[in-house]
Amino acid sequence: MAFELPPLPFDKTALEPVLSAETFDFHHGKHHKAYVDKTNGWIDEKGLAGLSLIDVVKKAKDTGDKGLFNNAAQIWNHSFFWSSLAPEGSTKPSEKLQALIDSGFGSTAALLDKLAAEAVGHFASGWAWLVLEGDALKVTSYHDADTPIVYEGVKPLFTLDVWEHAYYIDYRNARPKFAESVLGKVINWDFVSQNLDGLGASRADQQQG
Template identity: 65%
Template sequence: MPFQLPELPFDRNALDPVMSGETLDYHHGKHHKAYVDKLNGFLTEGKARETNLVEVVRQAHQSGDKKVFNNAAQIWNHSFFWQCLAPADGQQPTGKLKDLIAESFGGTDALLAKLKDESVNHFSNGWSWLVLNRGKLEVTSLHDADTPIVYDGMQPLLTLDLWEHAYYIDYRNERPRYAESVLGKIINWDFVARNLDGDGLSRADQEPATAREAETA
């Protein structure tokens, strides 16, 4: 298959009780995998051989190919999301990230409150984001599979999945409790800080399998 389901960066039960192993079984093992399987079915062999995931997303967006865009963007969004999470260990923003948060929002608590508010009030499915836009931190949200990949100046730092499959097993319909628990307890702030270098897109990108095989041949 041209593209693959990436491994989770933590053990199945590492995020308990904020995010259960059962949720990960379905969210990663079924929903995320389904996007990979569908995209591989849509792409031609030649296109898959030559184009990485980020470029597939951008080309599909430009051409209006909604089927390819939705599945490719969801692969990237999810791959980025998993890296935004880490087992609860009291982690907090530090260094340059902490300073930017203080400058833009007044402190971490204020940022988390704004992210929660954006997540709770976002209508229907989508993603809430912390982005760096021309040197300034901003909180926003995008609908369905929409992604920072296709917007100039929107450098992704952190995202929260707002689709119901992300939280229904553990929180039923309580999106506010889900958002508060994840944002307050299991964010990988080290990963968020690394994305200040503007290279966040590449951290969830992947080459098609045919390109990887050619490099190792």
């Protein structure tokens, strides 16, 4: 029994020039794969057989197993991140999402500015998030591998990876330019809109195969 590296939901050239095929070769093919391989190496040792990915993440959190948490959570975080992206101009917010954006931030541009500020201002490695808490949108961030799926009442809608490995090939150390480009051009608004149903966590979950 093992978890798998999920395929990208688009061709690795589909987001160019915002994100290059080379970035996906490394970010998906090496970094994400390493988290999968490391987690799978612990399945028998740590009694994880039969558990879903989310179950493993929550068990690691509850038992204080930092090594397992960091790797399993990063499988989920990255899977969710790939689904958060789409080719430029291919999606737009649903009417329901747009209404929440307008009421919470004033405009889509203002929301993106807040997300970019959160991403750029986050110290060291982590993730910038758009989540739903109750009936309102919230912009936040988590350090390292931390993830909204272990917090009660926090429903993930969108994420931006701000670990250096997310942008070092295409943007070197320029996190602000990376954030501006991704947020301004390749958000998968269809995915964000869909996640308003509160089931976003399940869309990056997987069972052991």
